[in-house]
Amino acid sequence: MVLEKIGSTIQNSLKKLLKLTIVDEAAVKELIRDIQRTLLQSDVNVRLVFELSKRIEERALHEELPPGFSRKEHVVKILYEEFTRFLGEKPAKIPIEPGKRNVIMLVGIQGSGKTTTTIKIARFLRKRGVKVAVICADTYRPGAFSQLRQLASQAGVPVYGDENIKDAVKLALDGVKKFSEEGYEAILVDTAGRHKDEKSLMEEMKNLAEAIKPDHIILVIDGTIGQQAMIQAEAFNNATRIGSIAVTKLDGSARGGGALSAVVATKAPITFIGTGEKIEDIELFDPPRFVGRLLGMGDLKSLLEKVKEAEVAVPEKKVKSLLAGKFTLEDLYSEIERVKKLGPLGKILKMIPGLSFQLEDSILKVTEEKMEVWKAIIQSMTKEERENPKILNASRIRRIARGSGRSEAEVKELIKQFEATKKALKSLRRRQLPIKMFEKDLF
Numbered sequence: 001m002v003l004e005k006i007g008s009t010i011q012n013s014l015k016k017l018l019k020l021t022i023v024d025e026a027a028v029k030e031l032i033r034d035i036q037r038t039l040l041q042s043d044v045n046v047r048l049v050f051e052l053s054k055r056i057e058e059r060a061l062h063e064e065l066p067p068g069f070s071r072k073e074h075v076v077k078i079l080y081e082e083f084t085r086f087l088g089e090k091p092a093k094i095p096i097e098p099g100k101r102n103v104i105m106l107v108g109i110q111g112s113g114k115t116t117t118t119i120k121i122a123r124f125l126r127k128r129g130v131k132v133a134v135i136c137a138d139t140y141r142p143g144a145f146s147q148l149r150q151l152a153s154q155a156g157v158p159v160y161g162d163e164n165i166k167d168a169v170k171l172a173l174d175g176v177k178k179f180s181e182e183g184y185e186a187i188l189v190d191t192a193g194r195h196k197d198e199k200s201l202m203e204e205m206k207n208l209a210e211a212i213k214p215d216h217i218i219l220v221i222d223g224t225i226g227q228q229a230m231i232q233a234e235a236f237n238n239a240t241r242i243g244s245i246a247v248t249k250l251d252g253s254a255r256g257g258g259a260l261s262a263v264v265a266t267k268a269p270i271t272f273i274g275t276g277e278k279i280e281d282i283e284l285f286d287p288p289r290f291v292g293r294l295l296g297m298g299d300l301k302s303l304l305e306k307v308k309e310a311e312v313a314v315p316e317k318k319v320k321s322l323l324a325g326k327f328t329l330e331d332l333y334s335e336i337e338r339v340k341k342l343g344p345l346g347k348i349l350k351m352i353p354g355l356s357f358q359l360e361d362s363i364l365k366v367t368e369e370k371m372e373v374w375k376a377i378i379q380s381m382t383k384e385e386r387e388n389p390k391i392l393n394a395s396r397i398r399r400i401a402r403g404s405g406r407s408e409a410e411v412k413e414l415i416k417q418f419e420a421t422k423k424a425l426k427s428l429r430r431r432q433l434p435i436k437m438f439e440k441d442l443f
Helices: 002-019 025-041 046-062 071-087 114-126 144-155 168-181 199-212 228-239 256-265 287-294 300-309 316-324 329-342 345-350 368-379 383-387 394-404 408-430 436-442
Strands: 102-108 132-137 186-191 216-222 244-248 270-274 282-284
Touching: 002 025, 002 071, 002 287, 025 046, 025 071, 046 071, 071 256, 071 287, 102 114, 102 199, 114 132, 114 144, 114 186, 114 216, 114 244, 114 270, 114 282, 132 144, 132 168, 168 186, 168 199, 186 199, 199 228, 216 228, 216 256, 228 256, 244 256, 256 270, 329 368, 329 383, 368 394, 368 408, 394 408
Parallel strands: 102 186, 102 216, 132 186, 216 244, 244 270
Antiparallel strands: 270 282
16 A cells, blocks of 8 residues: 555665664765655655655754654654654544534545445444444446445445435435434435536535535545645535545555645645555544554554454453564464454554564565465464474474465465564564654554
8 A cells, every 4th residue: 555655665764774873964864865755756746745855854953852862763753743744733533523413425536436435434433333324326327326235234334325316416315314314423425426627517516515514525535646636626625615535545556645745735634544445444544643654653553443343352461472472373373363353464563563664574465365374274283283383394294284285385484474473573672663752642
């Protein structure tokens, strides 16, 4: 995703800086050049890039060191603060008012991921105890109602629509009336995709907004369109009152940085960001946490929220063993199902502060499919082998491969990954980067 594409390059630059004995002017300027190159390649506005890098350089070279900080630690602190300032310092708030009916209308251009985002937000709200329902007011796109209904069933939310009615205003009004009478707190209205130059559709959007009088309008912007996002945001905002913006498809394009910076330049608040294709892959936009992950600081807050949402109980003893590097393949097997509820293992590991600096990319790119392979392999081991993988010699590996239906190479890969992760977790105690300066934002 864009976070990983931008973040991995900046993190590599930080790694070089952290290895230096002395951080002088030349080291700072080299770091600045790396950051500029990364952001420009990610389609971030040129003027914004140079404004940001100028502030970082000025502070890094001339600001007095805070008590207890080394020069390299101070530089990382400055990066964190300036990136956060760039994206907006305050976390987004859920756009509903508790205790009353809230009508939220979603608008955007064709193909922006608006329908999926509607369901993602609906699920997000439902998981937080909000009684939520969805209305299909898209009367143009074939199969729009069917798609929304299918996604809504996955999210566990009711949906209103009628493929035989072509009056979007009537559909929206009827749906709002129905769900209001049934006591729903949040009513999300998915509208037809439209472009800034399609005057009739833009006019329909205005009429729709005037008819249902939404409490909040969310503009859904495709993260892959780069700096064009600013033009679209301005056009939609001129047509009707935009309350906030949801940026989608940040999982697959390097141009997402351009979309984020362009939206920031319009001063419109970003409420949600989409981080994947699944309906649970959405989060409130929180600049401090976003930047923390960008710089490899992790995101314990998001990890704790994922644990709570997935209703995963992580015993304290297990956590201490994990962080101490004292766990076995027996432990790994018992935890795989827990971890799978939270999402890809690589994403989870990267939420632990400092861990991104310690792990190789191969460790972070563990897929759910690979975890299933691991389960099959571990199931074919004896209890002794799970407790003490060091006894796994060639003959044992050959027997385990046959029993699990996997190759010997896959068995060896599991052992290698297991040992590498165990070693990396142990190294957390010796990591060079101080987390103390970010604690106020992570917790």
